[in-house]
Amino acid sequence: MSQAKGYKGRFRAPLFAALALAAAPAMARDIKIGLPVDCTLGEDCYIQQFFDRNPAPGVVQDMACGTLANDGHGGVDFAVPSLRAMKDGVDVIAAAPGTVVAFRDEMPDVSSLSEAAPDLEGRDCGNGVVVDHGGGWRTQYCHLRLGSVTVETGQKVRMGTPLGQIGMSGRASFPHMHFTLRKGDLKVDPYGPDASATGECSLDTTPQGVWLEAPDYVPGGLLQAGFADHVPNIAQVREGMVTAAETPADTAAMVVWGYAFAGQIGDEIEIIFTGPEGEIGRHIEELEKGQPFLLRGYGKRTPVMGWLPGDYIGLVIHRRDGEEISRKRVTTTVPGEAP
Incomplete structure (x- = not known):
């Protein structure tokens, strides 16, 4: 991900190094975020995976006490059902106001399981955008469609500003956008930053977390x-x-x-x-x-x-x-x- 269009395509190390998953206790909820995709969940897009709240290796638990996550999954995956839907175009939008601090737009939309997949070392996110929201909060939008990124480093964005489109670049085997919320150097669950690594979950209701309107938990x-x-x-x-x-x-x-x-x-x-x-x-x-x-x-x-x-x-x-x-x-x- 670059600071200018001519950059060689690696994310800046401080932004995309491997980060700890544990969240600090009593984390201040001084950010509110909207849906980061311009589509209707349950109709033309859906959530494929949630944040894994259990820090133990080999154990998966999402915020609803289910297993709709991969081990160590540090974000929320917003997906479309087919490559046709991806090619038709589904916008990825800024979840909150802020400033673009990094982007990349040079990697093909090829399944990472394919023999034609490019070298992904240091580029798992594929094409993507990082937005700084102040107060230590940042959002990251990964696997965007090649050629779809519409912002540059230093650009101010509002909630809802188009950033790119859902794609399949980087380490992705189906068309989706991996959405990550960070507080400082920690990946946190937007459904409950304080509970990101506690194993806490709720069977009864969808937690509100920092969402303005929390997307419903749909278990399949x-x-x-x-x-x-x-x-x-x-x-x-x-x-x-x-x-x-x-x-x-x-x-x-x-x-x-x-x-x-x-x-x-x-x-x-x-x-x-x-x-x-x-x-x-x-x-x-x-x-x-x-x-x-x-x-x-x-x-x-x-x-x-x-x-x-x-x-x-x-x-x-x-x-x-x-x-x-x-x-x-x-x-x-x-x-x-x-x-």
């Missing part, structure tokens, strides 16, 4: 659903599959698929497929292992005489402990006149 759920003429693979879905408004009567098959995040052992995914004459079929599957992302599909081969004209509806439901946590509904139409 469906990101996308659609119809296809085959069972898609996860790479196709991550690219951004779109269900056609119309499906030909002689298509090879009709498959309803659902793509979800943060699946846990014992979760159920139910797929219900209906057509002009009622229910065509349904399928329920229980997860045998936890999965950060999961794709399930169910459908039928095309009848000999083809599909009847009319509307076909796919409903995908994600349940946990018997309770519905998410659902997606998708429709396609076979054109023609009903017999």
Whole structure:
């Protein structure tokens, strides 16, 4: 990250060295922050991971007593469901007023798991921006889309000023923006800076922390659903599959698929497929292992005489402990006149 456009692309060492995760007790809450992305959570973006409050290695605990974090995860990940959504553009915005003190905008949007990934030594954040808010508070915005950064060092920003767009640069394997809040040299949880390394959590309510309006804790759920003429693979879905408004009567098959995040052992995914004459079929599957992302599909081969004209509806439901946590509904139409 640079202080000028011609900088070689490394973050300034004091800003991006490995930092301790423990937060000082009784930390002054002299900052209030807004949502750092210009999107609607639960509709066109979502939170993939929260801050890990448990300092013990190998043990994960988020602020809601769950495990929606990686071990040592020192921020909040705001994600979009597909590369198509990333390419359409979702703005990353300043969470509070301040001054830009560093930025980088030169790294490609390539999965860090890919053989084509660049050297990431010292550049895990990828393209990003750091804003100083005074009083020892700083925010950092990582994995921004190449070419999207719109600010420079020394620039004053207001809450809501566009900084760049969600991308997949640096150490990222899905399109998202990693948001970090720091007080001095400490990474802290915006849902409760004083509790950042205490292991404290709340089962009942989403903590307010330093948010003006705290984003809700969503423990997983469906990101996308659609119809296809085959069972898609996860790479196709991550690219951004779109269900056609119309499906030909002689298509090879009709498959309803659902793509979800943060699946846990014992979760159920139910797929219900209906057509002009009622229910065509349904399928329920229980997860045998936890999965950060999961794709399930169910459908039928095309009848000999083809599909009847009319509307076909796919409903995908994600349940946990018997309770519905998410659902997606998708429709396609076979054109023609009903017999």
